[in-house]
Amino acid sequence: MMKKLNKIRQSKILVTLVWIAGIIVIWEIFAFIVEATKRTPENILPHIWQIIFSFFDPKPVANGMSCTAVVFVNAGQTLSRAGQGFLIGTLIGFVLAILMKLSRIVEKIAAPYLMLIQLIPILGMAPIILAMTHDIGSSRIIIAAILTFYPVATNTLAGLNSVEKAKYELMYSYSASKSTIYLKMLIPSCIPYFFTGLKIAAPMAITASILVDTLQGDGGLGCMLSQSLKHAMSIYVFWDIVVFSAVIGVLSCSLMGWIENIVSPIKRIERKTKKKGAA
């Protein structure tokens, strides 16, 4: 019994939980201060329980839908487009990284532009892309794809370049063909880096998608966010969306971690050796 207690005390989860509790306490203290001093506390900092209640409140806020329904229906729209853009961007980024590894000329052309594109505020370009495509759906996908492709490309390329020389020599001694080298050595070894890129890109794709929503009244989380801010519907919709998008952002990042655990050959080997060690 004591051992178990000690284990819990030692664990990292406890530390994280204490931090979360601390943040909640600080939030609530400020919420009480705001409640006592401001006329409309729910605009500035509502209590956490108020946000949670509003999420389960069946009272309709817009179009006869409750808060939860509004959030989920619009989240579906936003996330599906973010997801499409994310997939397209991932594919382009990965292919570009492979091309850059295959050909020195492509690498030389693309490398400075990969660095430059980081410095361009793509999110600032959202309205322009909307004006060019005339369609909010496809502009959301395009921006999410652009934001996804460069972290994926740069990280994957770093992974491809990180392979040690000894491995190349081993492959040479097998007289392996170029395609074998890529399929058996380079691509498997770049997978951890590839997933690092995905972890950076996933929250960005969602942010981009929400931001593009705010530009046009077509539905989607961002659209509801700005409408709620203008008090076209309950202000709690705004808070629900803020909390929801934060949670989704964190989840999208850990989702990539889970996928990596399943897909990555290195993680699979790690798990196998762990099992053997335990047995």
Next chain:
Amino acid sequence: MIKRRKSLWQRLKENSVAQTLSTILLPISFGVLILVFWQTQVLHKIFNTDTNTLPLPSRICRIIIDNHSAILVNALYTIIVAVVGLVIGSIIGYLIAVFAALFQKWGAGGLTIVGAFNAIPIVALAPVMTNWTKDVSNDPNIRSMVAKILVVMIVCIASMSINAFRGLTELKPFTLDLMSSYAASKKTVFLKLRLPNSIPYVFTAFRVSVPISIISAVVSEYFAEYIVGVGREIRENIVLGQYPTAWAYIVVACLIGLLMYGVLVAIESIVLKSRRVK
């Protein structure tokens, strides 16, 4: 032994001068090619747009030159927001990292939380900050400046604290043992070992957070109360249908990004070089 003449391609590949030349010339020629396509409206055919939504580079240049005074004012506001937010955020982030490195058991857990903040979309933060700073000042300009700086600050805290924490704790093997063999106090270990070790990591963090600070400054301007700044001008001009002016501001935003990154690279080369000489 028969010595075969190498092909021209092979010789070019091994020539270092040709290699450095191509490293510079290839990207530049690619950029020039794109600009030429843009100016001759080939790009417009590909993207199926007109010269109003995608104005010619010459037109964008003319707009920037004609309106340089107004553009400078807006650019200045955005730069102030980005730089002040970046500096304050990075200082706070570094202090958090120091705190976490001193109390590692509790600090590491706290950093996971800070890392989670990294995944929060900026868009969600910007309106919240606008709400919070309603009482800071009666002047809407100052009020919205504070809100924008807060957004940039929060975004910068995460990357700095995580990187600096790694710099403060991932020491070279045996350095800690060496320090304990000197019977060095905790303070000495910190000042002579951990602090210098973290400096390259600090620059890694800056490389990430400089572009992000500009992006979040631009985005938070969308939601700010007071209409000023490059990001806001992009949006206002789009709403008015003045796409060429909006493009001019986008180019300015890119230039600000380049400028700040250039300054960072310059500082980094100076700081890290003087360290290496020692």
